[in-house]
Amino acid sequence: MYYAVYMKIKFTANKTTNYYYWLQALSGWDNPNNDIEVSDDVLLRAIVSLRESLERAPNPRSVLSELYTSRITTSEALEIQQLVQPAEEYFDRIWALNKDILFTKQHDLQHVDFNAYDRTIQSIVQFLDAQFDTTKTYTTQLLINDKNSHAVGHALRNTNYTLVMPDVSNKETAQSNTLMTVMHEYIHHVEFSSKITRPILKNAYEKYIGNNIDSPAGHDWQSMFVEALVFSLASKRIGGLLRPLIYDKPSPSVEEMKPGFMRRVSRNDLTTYDVINWVALHIVVDIEEYLSKGKTFDQGIADKIGKTYKEFYLTLSR
Numbered sequence: 513m514y515y516a517v518y519m520k521i522k523f524t525a526n527k528t529t530n531y532y533y534w535l536q537a538l539s540g541w542d543n544p545n546n547d548i549e550v551s552d553d554v555l556l557r558a559i560v561s562l563r564e565s566l567e568r569a570p571n572p573r574s575v576l577s578e579l580y581t582s583r584i585t586t587s588e589a590l591e592i593q594q595l596v597q598p599a600e601e602y603f604d605r606i607w608a609l610n611k612d613i614l615f616t617k618q619h620d621l622q623h624v625d626f627n628a629y630d631r632t633i634q635s636i637v638q639f640l641d642a643q644f645d646t647t648k649t650y651t652t653q654l655l656i657n658d659k660n661s662h663a664v665g666h667a668l669r670n671t672n673y674t675l676v677m678p679d680v681s682n683k684e685t686a687q688s689n690t691l692m693t694v695m696h697e698y699i700h701h702v703e704f705s706s707k708i709t710r711p712i713l714k715n716a717y718e719k720y721i722g723n724n725i726d727s728p729a730g731h732d733w734q735s736m737f738v739e740a741l742v743f744s745l746a747s748k749r750i751g752g753l754l755r756p757l758i759y760d761k762p763s764p765s766v767e768e769m770k771p772g773f774m775r776r777v778s779r780n781d782l783t784t785y786d787v788i789n790w791v792a793l794h795i796v797v798d799i800e801e802y803l804s805k806g807k808t809f810d811q812g813i814a815d816k817i818g819k820t821y822k823e824f825y826l827t828l829s830r
């Protein structure tokens with residue numbers, strides 16, 4: 513039985529969130545080899561304090577979430593807020609240069625008819641057996657992006673927020689790419705609230721990967737398994753289950769995308785994200801079948817993720 517309980521996504525573009533995001537990127541806190549090159553003392557002090565506080569924090573990502581969402585509850589976040597406040601004026605110029613494009617994107621996104629995705633989202637919630645409330649409002653905070661970069665995003669765990677850098681290029685697909693990223697992050701929240709996905713994916717990991725294959729640099733296997741599942745539902749590269757809705761193209765198939773993938777394999781310019789998408793591509797057809805039968809995510813699909821990773825890293829990639 514289908515109940516029309518519409519998903520709600522709100523879009524914001526605010527300076528403070530952008531300031532914190534900009535500052536943490538400059539600080540390179542999650543990449544200790546990154547040298548900070550800033551000539552101004554006040555700004556340098558803010559960046560160094562932010563980096564030190566995050567390195568000390570037991571859960572730096574959740575401290576950053578507090579700052580991005582302006583819901584400060586821990587002393588660590590409060591301390592950072594006070595330490596970096598004096599340097600906020602250094603961000604004024606960047607904000608002034610970029611805010612109008614963000615407001616335009618916000619306006620465009622607010623006018624998207626998300627009701628069109630509602631039925632699919634409801635079936636994904638069921639498929640993942642997620643304890644997810646589709647009537648709750650999720651907020652997408654828009655961040656400044658470079659003209660030459662793709663749309664990217666992060667779902668902030670344990671919050672109703674996601675961060676999305678919209679595609680601000682002149683590409684014809686820019687709006688669809690941004691929309692796909694918004695939906696990808698939204699689906700991460702759905703997956704976070706599932707009690708079945710992680711243990712099932714862990715079983716598949718133990719069966720097919722275990723200690724046999726090292727994860728690629730900068731990635732861990734747990735997130736690669738979760739990401740393959742989420743990409744199979746929503747991905748800019750392969751489209752996934754949402755491809756017909758967002759790109760107005762048929763469901764993606766392995767046959768369609770294999771030549772392009774193999775060309776990149778032979779040229780040796782494959783990224784780990786390409787590999788994750790490649791794996792995700794293999795399970796789209798299974799997911800469609802499960803959804804049509806009202807079946808829930810299970811070991812069969814997780815094993816296919818494990819098997820496809822194993823096959824890639826032990827044969828295709830060499």
Ligand SMILES: [Zn+2]
Nearest residue numbers: 696700739742
């Ligand atoms: Zn993701």
